[in-house]
Amino acid sequence: MKLSTNFTFDEMTRTDHRKYLAANREEAQQPPILDKLKRLANELLQPIRNHYNRSVNVSSGYRGTKLNRAVKGSPRSQHCKGEAADFRVTDSDLREVFDWIRDQSGLQYGQLILECYDPETNSGWIHISLPRPQRTNLQDLIATWDAQTEKWNYQPA
Numbered sequence: 001m002k003l004s005t006n007f008t009f010d011e012m013t014r015t016d017h018r019k020y021l022a023a024n025r026e027e028a029q030q031p032p033i034l035d036k037l038k039r040l041a042n043e044l045l046q047p048i049r050n051h052y053n054r055s056v057n058v059s060s061g062y063r064g065t066k067l068n069r070a071v072k073g074s075p076r077s078q079h080c081k082g083e084a085a086d087f088r089v090t091d092s093d094l095r096e097v098f099d100w101i102r103d104q105s106g107l108q109y110g111q112l113i114l115e116c117y118d119p120e121t122n123s124g125w126i127h128i129s130l131p132r133p134q135r136t137n138l139q140d141l142i143a144t145w146d147a148q149t150e151k152w153n154y155q156p157a
C-alpha cells in the first residue's frame, strides 16, 4: 500500500526485530496511526524525497510499545503514535540534509534530530516528526548514544 508517491506502508512499519513485525503492522493499520503515517509521508518525507530526487530510506517509522522498548526508544516517543520516522538519503551527507530541512525547506516539523552522526563516516540517521500540540515545535537537536549510561544525550544543533 502506498502512503504517498514514494513511500509505502511496509517501509513505514518495518523493523529488523522480526518477532515484532507482524504485531507492528497490525497495529499500524488502525486509523489513528495510519492517518498519522500518511501525513508523515506526505507532509515531511515526500518533500525531502522530491527536493533531493534520490531515494529516502526509512529505517524506522511506526513502533509499537514492545518494539520501542526493544530498541530503547523513549517511552513518549512519537514513533509510537506513527508521528516520527528515522531515515537516510542515498548519496547525501546527513548533516547537509539536516541543515537543508532546518534552514531552507520550510517544512513544519515537531522535532528534527541528527542521531549518531559521524562526519567521517556519515553514519547515523535523521529523526523527523509531525508537529506536537501544546509542545515546542521546530525543535532541532543532535543526539548521541551514551553506552555507559545507556541513555540518549541531546544537545542543541
Ligand SMILES: [Zn+2]
Binding pocket: 079, 084, 085, 086, 127, 128
Ligand atoms: Zn526516531
